[in-house]
Amino acid sequence: MHSSTAPTTPSHMRAAEIGRFGTAQDVFEVAENAPVPAPGHGEVLVRQRATSVNPIDCRRRGGYGHKLMKLRGIAGFPLTLGNDVSGDVVAVGPGVTGVRVGEAVFGAKEPSRQGTYAEYCVVKADQVIRKPDALSYAEAAALPYAFLSAWAALRAAGFRPETAAGKRVFLQGGSGGTGVVTLQVCKALGAHVATTAGPAGVDLCRELGADEVINYRTQDFSRQLNDFDFAICLADQAEEAKMLSILRGGPGAGYGTLVHPLMPLVDQKGLFRGGVQAAATLMSRRLAQARRRRGYGWALFKPDRAALEMLARLTGEGRVKAVIDQTYPLSDIADAQDYVERGRAKGKVVVAIG
Template identity: 70%
Template sequence: MKRAMQAVRISGFGSAEDVLEYADVPVPRPPGKGEVLVRLRATSVNPIDCRRRGGYGRALLRLRGIGGFPQILGSDISGEVVAVGPGVSELQAGDAVFGAKSPSIHGTYAQYCLVKAAEVVRKPASLSFAEAAALPYAFLSAWAGLTDAGFRAEAATGRRVFLQGGTGGTGVVTLQVCRALGAHVAVTAGPQGIDLCRRLGANEVFDYRTQDFSRHLDRYDFAICLADQSEEAKMISILRPGPGTGYATLVHPLMSLVDAKGLLRGGIQAVRIFLRERSSQKRHRRAYAWSLFRPDRAALELLAELAEKGTVQAVIDRAYPLSAMAEAHEYSESGRAKGKIVIEIE
């Protein structure tokens, strides 16, 4: 195996143009127990990558021992297993896999990546490597919110789900999964994304610029915030009271407060806000959650099954080579993408 690989890394926080460096770096060590080494063929740019590049979450990541430099960002995995570590029996060299890895300083903006075997599954043959790279991190992030709010795949039929932000990378895949499981789904979108959401199966689509969804929706089971926490009260207002219903947000202030005020003061303020809001919803017997991406093999296998059936499709806005990562980040930060920004790796 080669001793060097091409990757994009950062050696400090800053703008895409200033800190993203395309360079030759060492290939990761051989896989250890429970790990696999993957030759990546594609990955994606998620908004969290751009925020981490700018320093978002640095305090909590440093506390977890993953805040040093240089860093290779990226989470989505799509490629081929080239080596397996001890104890790995479900995968072997040559398997095409996809998935998403936990945050680290050794991410997926590279030709090779070490990953826990439990964080990848076999790639559906119906998906290209680029298409497979568009799905896992976005879906698993939203799935964490859905399950924290009380949503269950086996009981999804007929449940009413509201997704704020239907055309982002997270929204387009989550909308499709919820519909495939039998849920009734309402979403918000910009004027250029309304037709896309309808094509993907949304039952109701609201133009966030001209329509107030809270005036039209009522007695929903779940509301998931994917874009703008300032609308939290509106999202909660459309929920019915009672058990089996809930709200979750992926854009909560935990990391921002800790970054701004330090682990102690920021953490205490975040806990106070969270407990106040959770207590308020508990009176209505509703779940309330601040959610983060987390690996979930069962959810990843569900995604693979639905993709293989063709009921979930990748929505790719643009694809870039690894060497054009700065341009890809800038496009992500423009907010114009409808679907995912994919990085193809030679």
Template identity: 35%
Template structure:
């Protein structure tokens, strides 16, 4: 089977894009081949295109250019590897693929069957393509902070970056779990955060996060590493914990090499963990790192069948115009950026 990838030819501040057709290998045991319908460009893709994470992701073959980015999958099963029993050719699926040189910005990909779920009725391919990667990372962050359906009920949760992709999804999940969410966002997104169930809004242009009292059961930082140590100190005594997706793990290794990066990472993490422990007595502090996760996909699939979980789409373009989607995301424009992967650009 031939696949056409949207390749980034080399890491650069202004990366260059190229459509490359190649022979896709047969799916290995446990994998299926997908004829891709839609995928998305996430903030991580734009950072990786500039060289971010090269050293660590290089372990998975995902650091050497040229390569295709992308983790989100919406498409149709077109071939089965051995030992795949729960999918058949022709199934419409959505899901995830871990970082590799063969990212999902392509017309065809191989992916592990266990990270695919049936496409729910009534959700468009574009809407679906924006969700799996962000939803999974968000769920891993909730878990890292000690939040689940039981612990979240009545808990006071501070969400920084609440109007971003991860933040909006966290608001949707946490309000469904009856948590009391304090959302930090900018003036233009106050109403959005209210509509997603936040019980308190901090407009970061009017109120300084630094004025917040230490009163939270959990903190989720989806916005800026520089604030992380201070945010840890906003936990109340006996709090659940704190998770951040904006930690410097990959950047440390890029910048300082394996040994220097490892030492710096231990230092950075200890510094924030000890601020959290001092405030709350809790040692639960997580640096969330995306990886495909079956439990998170099950929660997403279940919610979608009930009409829940959505992110606004700001741009939908064919794979051949993928550069526009990278620009949309790297400039922080409103809404997610979706790539339609087949030449016909079908949106069924």
């Protein structure tokens, strides 16, 4: 089993790290001398050109999910956050086939202590694929984590790409980082898409192809929409009952959400009590929907190579584009997180690594 490395790979790099939990302005340090990790079996080392900020990064920086991370053996400091990979492969570990040194790739890695807010990151080879030429590194960094997360929610609701044509999909929060890409993918697969956005996001959602856009600040979507196959929560779980009210009866209809009480319950009540309460809540809500023969699911980001390949194909064909609200240099990572944490982004916040 061979590994290979580009001859110019240095041993140290710049990386945005935190040494404790706290506010972005208090805890971020851009280290100049962080060690460059070495790819293990089945992994590649990527020279990062860009990454993006996801709301989960801001929450983890504040300590959210710490108990689950500890259970998974990935707690501790210094911690480099970030999940979106976009750059060039500079080394491959033993056992890697199908990815070559020098190849431009993109994808999203699972939570770890060595995230993507850094000049170099290690990622499992099967979690990245070739970056379409049509996408810049910044654009490629804006898509994978947000899309794969929302895709997990669509799948949890029962949505399938092969039967998507003609399906009626409601996306709550079409203007956010997850919404902008999910809306376009659903349209490209032939679905009818309705979405909600605040006043500053309405035109954007229309430009991206949404069939119906409702300003959630002035109108109640549940009074205007009905008979939907799928409702996907990408913003506010307090509107769950309204989203369920616009669904048709099953089978084949369903609700999926990215915003749910699993991690908050575990953080507040501990792994056992929080986990049991979350499981009981999920089970009772599932049963309530099963009585109407509808799907119901809570979703978490999940690597999904087939979905990533579909995303690459649709971007390569020009049917899905990245929507970038702001771009910050790595040195301004604290400002980038503050912007995302305010919850008003229209599309994604990208971090240029250079």
